[in-house]
Amino acid sequence: MLLKIPCLLCLAACLWVLPATASDQTTDLQSLAIERYRQALAVDPDNNALRYVLGVSLLGQNRYEEAVRELKVAYPAYIDSVEANYNLALALVGSGDADSALLYLQQAEDLGAAEQADLYPIAAIYFNIALKQLNGDRLEDAAALLRHVLDLPGPKVETHRLLGDIYMRLNDSDRAEGHWLEVLRAAPNDPVASDYLFTIRYNRGLELLEKNPEKAGEQFRAALEVNPEAALPHYYLAYLAYRSQDCVTTLEQLEQARIGLPETTRESLAAMAFNCAARLLDQNRPEAARPAVALLAESKATEVQAHFLAGNIHLALEEYADARAEYLAVLRQDPGHTGANLNLLKADQGTSDRLFEQGRNLYRRGAYRQAIARLQECLAINPAYPMARDYLDQSRSDLESSVETIIADAERLVENDPEQALTQIDRGLDLDPGNSRLRDLRERATQALGQRIDSLLADAATLAAAGSEREATELYRQVLTLAPDHTGAKEGLALLEKRRNSRAADFVATADKALDRGDIQAAVEAYRAALAIDPDNPGARAGYEKADALLDSLVSEELRWARRARQANQRARAASHYLKALALREKPEIRQEFELFQKENDQLISELAERCEAALARGDLRAARQLWQKLRQLAPESMPARRLGEALRTTVSLRTNERLEQAGRQLEDGSFDLALASYRAVLELDPENREAQAGIIRVRGAMKNRLSELLVQAESAIGAGRYADADKLLARTRTLDPYNSRVRSLTKRLSSLRRSGLTPEDARRLYLEGIDLYTRGQYRQAISAWQQVLTLDPNHERARSNIAKAERKLAQIESIRQ
Known part of the structure; x- marks a missing residue:
C-alpha cells in the first residue's frame, strides 16, 4: 500500500525583498520623493545618479515596470555596481521578467554581493525566482536555483523544504530524503517533514520487500523513527520476521501494529499470530505466546480456533479463570470440541484451587463478605471441593x-x-x-444529624445564590455523605448541575458563533470555559477539538510565513508572523525560535550601526544612508537608528552647503564640468534643493553656449583638414556633454576620415570619380565614392542628391530582375 501526501508547492507564493536602498517611509512620503526626483530630472535629464535613485524609489513602491525603465537608463553608468545590478534584478523579478533578472543577479554575485548578504540578500531573490519557476512547473530549473541558494549565505530550512518537495515530484526519493532530513535537523517537530520522510522510507520498504528483505526491514524501521505510531511498518516488520520464523519478533511487531491497521490486513495478522502462538506453545514458551491472545480476540474468521489457542496459552501460564472463559467460548459454538472439554476440566480444577485459596486468605484477614463470594464461586465450579x-x-x-x-x-x-x-x-x-x-x-x-444537615443545606443554598457553585456542591455532597438519600441535597445538586449546563451551553453557543465568523481564538477560549464548567459536554468537547485543530493550522501557517519571510530577509514581516503565531498559541518551541530570531536581529542591528558609523567617518554618505535605511527597516525606534539618522542629516546638511559653495566657485572659474558635478552631487543628497537646480540650469546654459562655439570650431578644423586641432576641440566638447549627438557625429566623422586617409582636397576628385562610375552603370561604387565626399563635406548637396539617384537606379534594376 503506497502512501501519498499532498504537494505543498501549489501553496508557494513569492516573497519580495526590499531594494538595496529603499526606506520604510509611508506610501505618501515615497510618492512625494518620487515627484521631487522627477522635478530634479526635468532640470537635469542627463543626471544618471538622480535617475538611478528615482528607479530605486519606484522599486520601493512596487512600481516595477517604471523602476525597470529608469534603472535601465541609468545602468551604463553603474554597470560595475553590485547595488545597481541587484536592484535591477529585483525590479525585473517584480515585473515578471525572471529570466532577465537572473542575468543581472549573476552579475551582482560576480561583483561580490554574496559577501555583503545583509545589504544584498541575493539568495532571497534566487529563492523567489525559483518559486515563480515552480508555479510554471519548471521543476528542474527551480531545483538548480535552489541548490545554488544553499551555497549562499542565509537561512536554509525553507530551501531544503522546497527541494524536498520538488524531488518528490521528480520521483527522486534519495535526494528528497536528504533535504527533508535537513529540515528535521533544523525543526525536529516539523510535521510535514516527518510525513514526507515516513512516506519515502515506507514506500521504499515496500519496493524492497520481496527483492531484498533485509534492506526492506531497515527502511520500515527508519520510517518508524519519524512516526513510531504508524501501524503498517510494524505489520511488514512482523511479516518479515514471520518469513524468517522469528515468532517472538512477529508477535511483538503485530502487537504494535494492531491499533490503526487497515481492515484488509487484519485477517493475515490473525493468521500470523495464530501460527506463531501455536509454534511457541509447542516449544513450551507460553509467556512469549501471550501477545497472541489480544490479537486473536479480534479475529472473526477463526474464532473457535482462536479461543481454543488463547485458552491453551492461559492454561500453560496457570491463568485458569481466563483459560476457563476461553474454553467455554469454544464450547458455546462447538459443544463437542474434545480438546476444549478436556482442558476445561484442568482449568476448572486450577480455578477451584485458586478460588479456594483466595477465599481462605480473605477469611483469615477478616474480609468475610469477599471470602464468601470466592468460596461460593469455588463451590459453583466444584460443589465437592474439600x-x-x-x-x-x-x-x-x-x-x-x-x-x-x-x-x-x-x-x-x-x-x-x-x-x-x-x-x-x-x-x-x-x-x-x-x-x-x-x-x-x-x-x-x-x-x-438533622440539625447539622439543615445548617449545611442552608450554607449550600447561600453559596449557590452567590454563584459559588463549587463550594455549594461540596456542602451538598457532605450532606449526602451523612444522608445518601437526602432529597434536598440531591435537588440542590441537580439545580447546580442544571445551572452549570446552562452556562456551559451559553459558552458553547458563543464559541459556535465565534467559530462561524472566523474568530478561532475566541472560540477556543469559549469552548475551554464551557469544558471548565462541564468537562463532559459533548458539544464543547467536539467544538474545542475542531477549533483547536483550526488554531493549530493557523499557528502552523503563521509559522510557515515567518520562516519564508526570514528566508527572504524580510525581517520585520517575519517578526510580525512570529508574534501572530505566539498570540494564537504560546508554544515553547516557537518562543525559542522567535528568541533566536530576535538575537540575530540584535546582532544585525549592532553590525549595521557599526558599518554606518564607519561610512560616516570616511565621508561615504551614500553607503551611510543605505546602511541607515537598512537599520531603520529593521528597528525604526531603536536608539542606534535615531542617533545615526540625526548624524546623517547633520552631515548631509554640511556636505550640501560645502558642495554649493564649491559649485559657485567652479562656475565663476568657468569649470563647467566640475560645477555641474558639484550641483549634481547636491541633488543626490537633496533632490529638492532649489539652489542646486538653479545652478544646473545656469551651468547647462553656459555649457550650451560654449559647446556650440567649440563644435563650430571643430567642424571648421575638419573641413580644413586640421584633424589634430579638431580632435582637441572635440575632446573639450566631450567634457561638457559626452552624449551630445553633434559631438558624437563629428567624432565619428573624424575617425572615419583618419581611417580613410582622405583630406578635404580629395572631395572634388571623389565627386568626379562618382560621376564616372555612375556613367558606366557602376551604381554601388558611385554611391560609395559620394558617401566619402559627404564624410569630407556633409553639406555637399550634389553628392547627397546623386546618391539618391543611384539608389533609384539600383531599385529599378532589381524590379526588372524580379
Whole structure:
C-alpha cells in the first residue's frame, strides 16, 4: 500500500525583498520623493545618479515596470555596481521578467554581493525566482536555483523544504530524503517533514520487500523513527520476521501494529499470530505466546480456533479463570470440541484451587463478605471441593458475629455521637448491605444529624445564590455523605448541575458563533470555559477539538510565513508572523525560535550601526544612508537608528552647503564640468534643493553656449583638414556633454576620415570619380565614392542628391530582375 501526501508547492507564493536602498517611509512620503526626483530630472535629464535613485524609489513602491525603465537608463553608468545590478534584478523579478533578472543577479554575485548578504540578500531573490519557476512547473530549473541558494549565505530550512518537495515530484526519493532530513535537523517537530520522510522510507520498504528483505526491514524501521505510531511498518516488520520464523519478533511487531491497521490486513495478522502462538506453545514458551491472545480476540474468521489457542496459552501460564472463559467460548459454538472439554476440566480444577485459596486468605484477614463470594464461586465450579463448604459456613457465622458487634456499638453511639455511629453503621453495611437493622439505625442516626444537615443545606443554598457553585456542591455532597438519600441535597445538586449546563451551553453557543465568523481564538477560549464548567459536554468537547485543530493550522501557517519571510530577509514581516503565531498559541518551541530570531536581529542591528558609523567617518554618505535605511527597516525606534539618522542629516546638511559653495566657485572659474558635478552631487543628497537646480540650469546654459562655439570650431578644423586641432576641440566638447549627438557625429566623422586617409582636397576628385562610375552603370561604387565626399563635406548637396539617384537606379534594376 503506497502512501501519498499532498504537494505543498501549489501553496508557494513569492516573497519580495526590499531594494538595496529603499526606506520604510509611508506610501505618501515615497510618492512625494518620487515627484521631487522627477522635478530634479526635468532640470537635469542627463543626471544618471538622480535617475538611478528615482528607479530605486519606484522599486520601493512596487512600481516595477517604471523602476525597470529608469534603472535601465541609468545602468551604463553603474554597470560595475553590485547595488545597481541587484536592484535591477529585483525590479525585473517584480515585473515578471525572471529570466532577465537572473542575468543581472549573476552579475551582482560576480561583483561580490554574496559577501555583503545583509545589504544584498541575493539568495532571497534566487529563492523567489525559483518559486515563480515552480508555479510554471519548471521543476528542474527551480531545483538548480535552489541548490545554488544553499551555497549562499542565509537561512536554509525553507530551501531544503522546497527541494524536498520538488524531488518528490521528480520521483527522486534519495535526494528528497536528504533535504527533508535537513529540515528535521533544523525543526525536529516539523510535521510535514516527518510525513514526507515516513512516506519515502515506507514506500521504499515496500519496493524492497520481496527483492531484498533485509534492506526492506531497515527502511520500515527508519520510517518508524519519524512516526513510531504508524501501524503498517510494524505489520511488514512482523511479516518479515514471520518469513524468517522469528515468532517472538512477529508477535511483538503485530502487537504494535494492531491499533490503526487497515481492515484488509487484519485477517493475515490473525493468521500470523495464530501460527506463531501455536509454534511457541509447542516449544513450551507460553509467556512469549501471550501477545497472541489480544490479537486473536479480534479475529472473526477463526474464532473457535482462536479461543481454543488463547485458552491453551492461559492454561500453560496457570491463568485458569481466563483459560476457563476461553474454553467455554469454544464450547458455546462447538459443544463437542474434545480438546476444549478436556482442558476445561484442568482449568476448572486450577480455578477451584485458586478460588479456594483466595477465599481462605480473605477469611483469615477478616474480609468475610469477599471470602464468601470466592468460596461460593469455588463451590459453583466444584460443589465437592474439600473444606470449601466448612470455610463458607465459618465465614458466614463470623460475618454475622461482626455485624452484631457493630450494631451494638452503633446503638450505643446513635444518640450522643451520630456521626461516629454512621461510620460504624456504614462498616456494617459494607459487610451486610441488606441488613434491615443497620438501615433502621442509619435512619435514626441521620435524624440525629438533622440539625447539622439543615445548617449545611442552608450554607449550600447561600453559596449557590452567590454563584459559588463549587463550594455549594461540596456542602451538598457532605450532606449526602451523612444522608445518601437526602432529597434536598440531591435537588440542590441537580439545580447546580442544571445551572452549570446552562452556562456551559451559553459558552458553547458563543464559541459556535465565534467559530462561524472566523474568530478561532475566541472560540477556543469559549469552548475551554464551557469544558471548565462541564468537562463532559459533548458539544464543547467536539467544538474545542475542531477549533483547536483550526488554531493549530493557523499557528502552523503563521509559522510557515515567518520562516519564508526570514528566508527572504524580510525581517520585520517575519517578526510580525512570529508574534501572530505566539498570540494564537504560546508554544515553547516557537518562543525559542522567535528568541533566536530576535538575537540575530540584535546582532544585525549592532553590525549595521557599526558599518554606518564607519561610512560616516570616511565621508561615504551614500553607503551611510543605505546602511541607515537598512537599520531603520529593521528597528525604526531603536536608539542606534535615531542617533545615526540625526548624524546623517547633520552631515548631509554640511556636505550640501560645502558642495554649493564649491559649485559657485567652479562656475565663476568657468569649470563647467566640475560645477555641474558639484550641483549634481547636491541633488543626490537633496533632490529638492532649489539652489542646486538653479545652478544646473545656469551651468547647462553656459555649457550650451560654449559647446556650440567649440563644435563650430571643430567642424571648421575638419573641413580644413586640421584633424589634430579638431580632435582637441572635440575632446573639450566631450567634457561638457559626452552624449551630445553633434559631438558624437563629428567624432565619428573624424575617425572615419583618419581611417580613410582622405583630406578635404580629395572631395572634388571623389565627386568626379562618382560621376564616372555612375556613367558606366557602376551604381554601388558611385554611391560609395559620394558617401566619402559627404564624410569630407556633409553639406555637399550634389553628392547627397546623386546618391539618391543611384539608389533609384539600383531599385529599378532589381524590379526588372524580379
